Amino acid sequence: MSIKMRAGVALVAIAVTFTGVISAPPPVQAQGLLDALFKSPAQRKRERQAREQATRQPVEAPKPVVKVRGPRYHKYKPDTLVKVDFGKIADPVVTGGINDMGLSPLGIDPFAEGRPALADLSVKALPEAAEAVVEYYSSHPGYIWVAGTAITDRARAVVDVLNAADEVGLSAADYKVDVPADAFDVTQGTERQKELMAFEMKLSVAVANYMLDASRGRVDPNRISGYHDFKRKSPDLARQLEALSKAADPAEALLAQNPQGAHFEALKAELKRLQDLDESERIEIAADLLLKPGQANPELANVIAAIEMKGSDALKTDNALLFASYAGKPEYDEELVALVKAFQKEAGLKPDGVVGPATRRALVGITNADKIEKVRLAMERARWLPGVLASRRVFINQPAYTATYYEGGKSDLSMRVVVGKRSNQTNFFDDEIELVEFNPYWGVPQSIIINEMLPKLRADPSYLDRLGYEVTAGGRAVSSSSVNWNAVGKGSGIGVRQPPSNGNALGELKILFPNRHAIYMHDTPSKSLFKRDTRALSHGCVRLQDPRAMAAKVLGTSVADIGSHIAGGQNKQVQLSTKIPVHVAYFTAWPDDNGTVEYFADVYNRDSYLRKAIDATEAARTS
Template sequence: MRKSLVAMACVFAVGAVAPTAPPAFAQSSLFEVIFGQKHRSRHHRKRQIERYRATRASSPAPRIKGPSFYTYKPDLIKAVSLSPLAAVEVASADPFIIPPLPRGDFEESLRYLEGYKVKVLKEVGDALIEHYKANHSFIWVTDMAPNGQAKAALEVMASADEVGLSATDYQVSLPADDFDQADTEARRKELIRFEMEMSAKALSYVLDATRGRIDPNRLSGYHDFERKDVDLASALGNLAATSDAGVYLRGSNPGNRQFEALTVELAALRAADEEDHIEIAEGTFLKPGRKSPELKNIVAAIRKRGSDALLVDHGITFIEFETAGSDLYTPELVELVRDFQRENSLAADGIVGKMTIGKLAGVSNADKVDKVVLAMERLRWLPRNLGTRHVFVNQPAYKATFIKDGKDEISMRVVVGKKSNQTSFFQDEIETIEYNPYWGVPRSIIVNEMLPKLRQDPSYLDRLGYELTDRRGRRVSSRNIDWFTVGSTTVPVDVRQPPGRKNALGELKILFPNKHAIYMHDTPAKSLFDRDARAFSHGCIRLHDPRGMAAAVLGTSREYIAEQIAQGRNLAEAVPGKIPVYVSYFTAWPNEDGSVGYYADMYGRDAHLDKAIQRTAQTRQAQS
């Protein structure tokens, strides 16, 4: 008996699953081994267990921390020596001709690159050397002067701000048209270096326009992208071959309709004379029947932003409010606010809170410009072609849309991760629809949320109907586990919630396997979709219309989806032809009609990206 008790104590000490003995016996036996106490009354054993738990409970509970934001480190500018080009010889194509061929203007000019350096990203410098070693001719110079190609490229690079870049990053001094005709040495030296600077800046533009200036993975652990690989040597070859270098450079930017809409919006914002922002005091919160000095600003904002139909329907209300001059929030004004909320896809509760004020006050022109520029940068991280069929989730808009052939086929509200459990920004492919799903509880939820309850009540998961299995796949009971030995990396069991009415995932989930364990799913908590701000999940994406989204990605009907769910058992169905899904973060994003919507920076990521762009600009200017 003594040996069996010692063995049982060892099992508990490593946080493993207890044998088949009842928990009371197992724990009282553990105390007898630890404290050398003999078997006493049930009441005495109970007090021992309670004291033991109290002692263990006083130790800090483990926690699993989520990803964090980083201090951004920009790409480094290097001084790349072009001396290897100064040694280039023009070999004869005929093996029987021993002397090299006569050198032309380009080859004669190469010697002026001895000891000359350009300050560029390393991949730009490598591409320069690779191209000019194999191609002995000017791209940007003709007849001892900058040519039309150079001027076209310079014009595009000078307008880089129009596409969300910075023109100061691509400036090149243009050689003067007049020069000393007798001093060909000085002119060749000037032109060959102009050639190299032009190519370096053109490639820098191609690189930035294609993949963005920022490496998103250096921003935070919430970003997950494979940075685009740009073949700069081929790009320089294309610039040499094209008839319009300006068109080629401009085409390096994303060519999709979203980027075009953002470009149009940016130009309009910068040309706007009138400030669109209406000041409403911060912290304003107005309920029906209350008074507020901000009411006049609220009504003025509705008059400015409301639709023509809304203004007509509430014309008398506007007149009466202006005549009365009161700051009482009357039933008539409540109906006015409710209609405005409906027009703006807000909860029509008549309460003027943070989200409603955001729509009323609008975003300042300067803030809109910043949001559009950041959106352009983020769009460069995504594929140039988002796909004929794809799902786009925009977290700040709390919206998921299935797009087919450039049209929004179905769009719906979503709930995303709360600030402490942020939804990541990444792309993947939808693979599976699962009906009547199990919920495999993530380790972070077990440790951070369930563990404190389990330490107080080990039967907690048993009572709620969760299924636990040990590392050998055997079913175990939560009450037979010593939860005080469980740590952030030592959870001895897998926990899942079986299908059913109370299942956290509802009646279906849409899977695109990824390292973040994020997917789209139904939820029994339907009331959350009525909220304006919907950051409540642990990181996954809850869909307001999961059946509609499942039918869209499968290319089938809602009736078909309902039939699968009605079977009442766990089923999985593969999605034919994997569909791209973009779990994104855009605080400015074009609607289907080309207009741009603006959204609150719910996770504070705009500020981090803006700082990264500023640091990149400072690094480039300091090292140029």
């Protein structure tokens, strides 16, 4: 009998049970018999060692998911005031004629006469202001605000501007300078010169501080949170002091350090109007009220009373009988729902009859004190923007949920937008629009890959393949199912993008102003979101209600031309012939096209953070 036959007989014998029925042999035992019959001892040893090594290998555990987190809010650290080192002001060197040195006809140098006062003078200033004052007087050793033994009218006019700093949203206490009396004892000439020198320096320091605050704000926005991104302005204060010394109207030149334009003038006018008003009556409604048709709530009585107070004369006339007959019942019936809907329509809200946060705000309103606060915060934020806004620009105001295109300094197009939700806040920054991309790819942000997609992919690695997403590993295209998602984490080099399609998250187009926050304006297939009053719903980018119209404006073309770019279905980029400034801004008070200041809810609670920063700044300056 051959070896093969003997092996076969042996296997059959092993497989036959005591009942005589042939059953499948145990695989391991059968494999062991085959190994014994056909494999050499050396081969069996190698395979046994391999099996033992594999057994010792630990099973790879999924890499912990470390979520990609957004920016944080900080405890604000204000600028520190420093002592001005007047000792660094160089002595004048006589190299020219009497007039060149600013000497009096008798050859007396008033500035030199007052110089001894500098030894004992102690004045604190912002670091840049302290440096600028020393730099200016080192190269220009002469008075700006003093003539002979008196204070000039130019100086008095500048002091008036400093004393009125509250009118432009600053604090007059930061720039207070006492003006010496006109009368003085002529026998104490030296003391008078010291007094004038002290006034000169204190006023120039106050002016330098004012110019710095007026042009860039008292607060450095980047210290508030990572959601603020501005290159802080660094004006040449020494040169500006020189220009101010030569200005025909130094008071006007000093005021011009504040933002210029209709928006800031409207804020100034609104601040004055509010400060002249008496506090208006208001009806309180519970902050957490959410009242739907058919429900009952005791707060309904306050809702009806507020409508009667806030509604238009026409609304009151049309519903006079209802107001007269309403007895405070808590049931929210059809008749009262119709009244609420009419008020919502008047207030520009969605007339759905649901009394939620937006309707409550419209009913309760905000106090004059609250409005004053919002206007002053808006004036501070306005200083972070360019001093003069470009006549052609795009302005996105997140609390208003609007994007507006300006041409020739006038609003030419405005639309609703969706901005980032509270957990994915849209940043506050300036940039320039450079291009429009049609039928765009959506490069999925790492935060979405790690925070939202990764848990699904670990359970179902082919998830992205089925959805038609493209995956890259180290820049090389791979299938989703081929990736070991258990090993993927932050910084793993895995990329995901969605090709152009009807379901693409960016819709038909995106308008790009490349920035490190990966924020841009774009289309969206979720059109229903624009019907909502509160539209903080995105992952941070700005979704446009009418993206074709905005694209046409920034490209300087027609909506029909935009449609032809999209119709091809191919990914395509079109560069702007001239870049357009875009302000991704955050203002809870801002003027409309007619100069009327409107007020908006503080969706990200940034007003309170800015208020804390201003309070910390004022405390540091008065300590």
